Amino acid sequence: MADTGTSGGPSAAQRRVLAPLALAQFICSFAGSNMNVMINDISEDLDTTVQGVQVAITIFLLVMAALMIPGGKLTDRYGRKRCFLAGLVVYGIGALLSAVAPGLGVLILGNSILEGVGTALLIPPVYILTTLLFTDMASRARAFGTIMALGGIGAAAGPLIGGLITSWISWRAAFVFQALVIALIIVLSRHLEDPLPPDPTRPFDTVGAVLSAAGLVLVVMGILAADDNVWLMIALLAVGALTLLWFFRHVRAREAAGKEPLLSTSLFRDRTSNLGLVTQNVQWLLLMGSSFTVAAYLQVVRGYDAIETGVVFTAATVGLLATSLAAERLAKRWPQRTLITAGFVVTIAGIVVLISMVNSFPSAWAFAPGLLLLGLGLGVMLTPSVNVVQSSFPEEQQGEISGLSRSVSNLGSSLGTAVAGTILVAGLTASAYAAAMIALAAVGLIGLAAAVFLPGTPATRA
Incomplete structure (x- = not known):
């Protein structure tokens, strides 16, 4: 097992295992948010509308959500590493197709469909392999902390990286960047080993x-x-x-x-897991919904370009990075319920600040305090929510619960973009921006309630 003999920092062997898994989560999260700063560029280049780009982003997130459960089940039949590599190849083809898209239809085929299918194949193995290879709670919290940190950074830094690439080269180059990262992950994956043999006779x-x-x-x-x-x-x-x-x-x-x-009803009999799934759904709904809303408002209403919009999101990236990388230390000091509850409180406070500050101050820096709080809050709770769910089930159910967990999270992402985006696109004004953010804050209260009802558990000990 990957965690053998590790009571302190990760060993070289662990880092080799974690590198492709964490990078895979990074690039999939990046893909879900980097298009937010390309709204104007894509709509002008492909002769479409803001709503057309919103539909492309939402379909990508939706395809992931819809296929994540089947993707998780396929890992039992064909093997986790094989599904991981197959997903990377499909994703890479979709990224290259998106880079040369002549119109919105081809962009939806490459980005929304192929990248979505690829993600649904490769993400469940990330969480299954992490759970199987890191068997004690301390090392698993450390591993999930690394993966969720890169996932959160991908989502939060997607606008900045995408903005830089779009401004310096072209929005198409951002998809070439994705394809290059996919190639790197495939190379790094040679160190991965599947601890469980596939079962070709497993029914689907x-x-x-x-x-x-x-x-x-x-x-x-x-x-x-x-x-x-x-x-x-x-x-x-x-x-x-x-x-x-x-x-x-x-x-x-x-x-x-x-x-x-496809999905055993026994997965829904665990109260802790059910509440953890609700918190996961709401977390990603808040992250992707607020990201799309702020990015669209900055570009369409205030006229910011891709790089200016990306720079504004640096505050969220810093917050997510700071708290996600501290996941292991936080898990040792505080119960998971406390971390998730605190995360929702800080995140909702960030949304409130985003509404009040932006209406009061015209400067772009008015977005920084709210985005920083948003990043800090989400970073605190992303890892413990995943750990709560994955650790509630034995090895033989990891394929199912991983697929369900990722499906619920990606459904939250697509709902966030759909709900907040629909409210915003309907008006594209300051009042529509406020309405979208208020809707997100209201959903955040649901996540907070679920966190409060999680059973109390002691802090993780090494």
């Missing part, structure tokens, strides 16, 4: 995969339709809800027949 619930994906897609597309057609929104939401109900009935029927479903 194709009907369940289709129903779960269709249900999630319909729900999010319904939210996106809110500013165009209320009746279409209601219809999509209703059909989506019915499809998800059909999916859960299908799961129960397979379990009653003694067959393995």
Whole structure:
């Protein structure tokens, strides 16, 4: 096991294992946020609208969410490393296709579909392998801290890195950058070893995969339709809800027949895990929703270019980096419930500051205090939320819970962009910006309530 003999810092062997896994989370999180600063450039180059770019970003996040559960199950059948490498290849092809896209349709195919599918294949193995290779709580907290730190940095620094690349070269070069990082991860992955052999005879619930994906897609597309057609929104939401109900009935029927479903209902019998999943969903909803809202407001309403917008987001990056890298030390001093609760309090405070300061001061620096608080709060709670969920289940269920966990998180990301983006795009004014941020703060209170009800556990000890 990777954590053998480590009571202090990570060994060279651990760093070799963690490097490709953490970089994979970084680039997938980067892809979800870096397009936020390219809104004007992409819309002008591809002759589309802000709403068109929002749809592309949301579909990318939605494809990840819809396919993450099937992706997690496929790791049991084909092996975690094999799925990881397959996902990297599909993602790389999508990034290169996006770089040469002549129109919005090809961009959606490359970025939203192929990169989304690739991410759904490669991300579950990241969390499964981390849980299997780091078996004690201290080393696992350290490993998840590193992975979530790079994931948070990718999401928060995506606007800055994307802004620099877009301003200095082109928005297309940002996708070439993604492809280069993917190539580096593939090279580093030669050190990875799968601790569990694949089981080619493991059944795969194709009907369940289709129903779960269709249900999630319909729900999010319904939210996106809110500013165009209320009746279409209601219809999509209703059909989506019915499809998800059909999916859960299908799961129960397979379990009653003694067959393995896509998602075992036993995953939802653990109260701690359920509450942890809610906090994960809300965390990523707040991160991606606020990122899109602030970036779109700065570019469309205030007229900032890509690099100026990216620089503003440096405050969030600093906050996320500071608290994410301190995850192991924080886990040793404070219970996970305390960290998650404190994270939500600080994050919601950051959103409140973003609303009040921006309305009071015209300077771009008025965004810095709120974004810093947002980054600090999210960085504090990202790692303990993942640890709470992953550690609630034994090795044989890691494929299922990893897929569910990542699906819930990415659903939060897509909902954040869809909900906040729909409110903002409907008006694209200062009042619409405030309304979108208020909606995010309200959702944050739901996450805070879930954190408060988490059972108390002692701080992690090495």
